[in-house]
Amino acid sequence: MLLSGNVIIVTGGASGIGQECAKAYVKEGAQVAVLDLQETVPDRMAGDEPVLYVQCDVSDEAQVAAAVEKVIARFGKIDAVHNNAGIASPSKTLHDTTVSEWRRFMDVNLFSIYFTTKYALPYLKITKGCILNTSSMVGEIGQAQHAAYAASKGAVNALTKSMALDYAPMGIRVNAVAPAGVWTPALRKWATEQPDAGSIETYLDAIHILGYCPGxxxxxxxxxxxxxxxxxxxxxxxxxVSGGAELGYRK
Structure with missing residues (x-):
């Protein structure tokens, strides 16, 4: 198993991409700590020995600091942090986005990485572990009606590269994944907010040149x-991780 003996923190791991990652990490032999705003422990994680579920607002520094200590108390070390938590709604242009909406995007999508890294870094230095960020293809190419989201993911990309430079001397690797469309509860919600919601599923299948929008x-x-x-x-x-969507995304 590729991750045997690893302890991995996954933020936003109670649903969507994060949940799929948590399941995959456990399958590959890891012990996983899920940090998520969701108060109710998902049925799949209840009583699952390799999984520690911590209810946590990852945009809150004190909560993240406390969550990291809970991980150490349970598992004794941290080998990887997967910064997956993020929001994509509401979908708006810059001038239509309120100040509170803009700040919430940055707090969840960007500040959370700052907090998890700050408090997990002492432990990652010991294990010479790694950090993985969930970004988005729109962080590179932009997207209409998504000013704050695209800005936050563009920042994640630049931050990932800067962190890689800073932490390489410590033996810590830092990377990001950049999906296009992925069917998650968040994407389902996003689809209902679009001007032509009825055609979104067909549109999302079509933009991926491999022919479908994946899970x-x-x-x-x-x-x-x-x-x-x-x-x-x-x-x-x-x-x-886009099915080639970036090759024809502007059609």
Missing amino acids: GDVVADACVFLISGKARFITGCIMP
Whole structure:
């Protein structure tokens, strides 16, 4: 198993891509700590010995600091942090986005990485572990009606590369995955907010040149690789997991 003996923190791991990643990490032998805002422990995680579920608002520094200590108390170490928690709604242009909405995007999508890294870094230095961020293809190419979201993910990409430079001397790798469309509860909600909601499913299938909009398991497979020793010489990489969508996304 590729992750045998690893302790991995996954933020936003109670649903969507994060949940698929948590499942994949456990399958590959890891012990997983899920940090999520959801108060009710998902049925799949209740009583699951390799999984520690911590109710946590990852945009709150004190809560993240406390959550990291709970992970250490339970498992004794941290080998990887997967910063997956993020929001994509509401979908608006910059001038239509309120100040509170803009701040919430940055707090959840960007500040959370700052907090998890700040408090997990002392433990990652010991294990010479790694950090993985969930970004998005729109962080590179932009997207209409998504000013705050695209800005936050563009920042995640730049931050990933800067962190890779800073932490390489410590033996810590830092990478990101950049999906296009992925069917998750968040994407379902996003679809209802679009001007032509009825055609969204067909649209999302069409933009991926491999022919379909996938589930989160395809992203999880890439994340397992990037966290594992198989990717031991990869850092500062923003890996597309997009079915080739970026090749024809503007059509």
